Amino acid sequence: FVFPAVFCVLPIFFCIPKWDKTLLSAVESGMVLLSFLPVKLSELAFNCHFEKKNKRYIIAAAQNFAASGTKLIAITGSFGKTSCKNILFDLLSGSFRVAKSEQNYNTPMGVALSIEKLTGDEEYFIAEFGARKKGDITELCSYFTPDIGIITGVCEQHSGVFGSIHTIYNEKFQLAKKMKEDGFCAFGCNMYAQKMYGEFSGNKISVSAHEAIYVENVCRLIGKTSFDLHIRGKQKNVTTVLCGKQALDNLLLCVIVADKLGVEADDIFERIEKIKQIPHRLEYFCVGGAHILDDSYNSNIVGVKYALDYLRIYPSPRIVVAQGVVELGIKQKEENIHIGEEIADVADRVILLGSNKKALRIGLENKRFKGSVVFCRSIKKVEKELKNRLRPGMNVLFQNDLPDIY
Helix, strand or coil, X not given: CHHHHHHHHHXXXXXXXXCCHHHHHHHHHHHHHHHHHHHHHHHHHHHHHHHHHHHHHHHHHHHHHHHHCCEEEEEECCCCHHHHHHHHHHXXXXXXCEEECCCCCCCHHHHHHHHHCCCCCCCEEEEECCXXXXXXXXXXXXXXXXXXXXXXXXXXXXXXXXXXXXXXXXXXXXXXXHCCCCCEEEECCCHHHHHHHHHCCCCEEECCCCCCEEEEEEEEECCEEEEEEEECCEEEEEEECCCCHHHHHHHHHHHHHXXXXXXXXXXXXXXXXXXXXXXXXXXXXXXXXXXXXXXXXXXXHHHHHHHHHHHCCCCCCEEEEECCCCCCHHHHHHHHHHHHHHHHHHCCEEEECCCCHHHHHHHHHHCCCCCEEEECCCHHHHHHHHHHHCCCCCEEEECCCCCCCC
16 A cells, blocks of 8 residues: 555656655655554554453453452542552451452453452452543443442542543542442542532432441541541540541541441451551651651642641651642642642641642742742652751651652
8 A cells, every 4th residue: 555655656756847845845744654654554453453352351351250249349539549448448358258459450451450360259349440531430330330339539630631620520420320229339528429429319328427427536646546436326446557637538438338338346446456557648657766658649639638737746847748739730730839838837848849849839939938948850859858858856748759768
């Protein structure tokens, strides 16, 4: 196809005595495009082949999973998916045979890969359902229809892709609408999740509307949280290594699901005490007497604000390493200015890097921030900066990537 076309073009060079420069440029451009055509056609054929192969793999995994009889618990939301998955796994383990999807896999292929490793003897499988564009949740539900749904909440995260929070809301809501009718959906205490709870006509439970399960006397401590947990008339003061308001919201959401599935209150009390820290989600550890809060995998608007709120319980000096929040579309600058303003209310020292550093700086200036501000070009530069200055008693919050020294 390509070579005959090239030979048809070549005689033009000899037939036209005097070349017009524009015509010559057009012919040359056409020949260049023709030369790339075989590469593009091969690439397209290659991609189509693997898309079909991947789809067959996903369909096979879905069929095998459906035949196993294992119930699927699917979690979606703009935040908290991985945290809820890990917390719920810990609360159900010991009462049921339960498995969870690997890492933060949340696409059809990711869920299929995790399903492949199941024994088929599990009673429950907990998976994250993510959405990068409109229709993703519907696609996931078409392959893997949930028996139980959990919607953590909705925020502006990914509005740069979806266009508006209304579109994000509708996309996440599909999980409740597409799940099995005999199941139930649990909604978090986020305002948008509560709006869904009010609109959803199926079987449902909610943290905010649950009268039999609630917490009192929350005490935020260095590296842990204690509170009185009430479950259907039983009450106990429990302590968890989970830190911050968002972590407590996630925990309560998982508690009402575990209770609904029949886990005894005493077992829930005991298992909360044994829950491990979730890596990079406001994870606490101590290095050379300095307190480190690693929130590097939790860079959404809600998570950033809750992390800063939790940092308040730590004494000065408080250092915040920030890159801001991305994928917010036209609101990205505005939201990062707000984040800068909130950082100014908490931090004594700020290290800024990344594409949002100017917006964050504007926020700091709006609040007339008096502490020092350091700009770093990379996380390696942050590492060098902290190596030189980190001392016992310092408290550092990483809102984004964590340097290798930790």
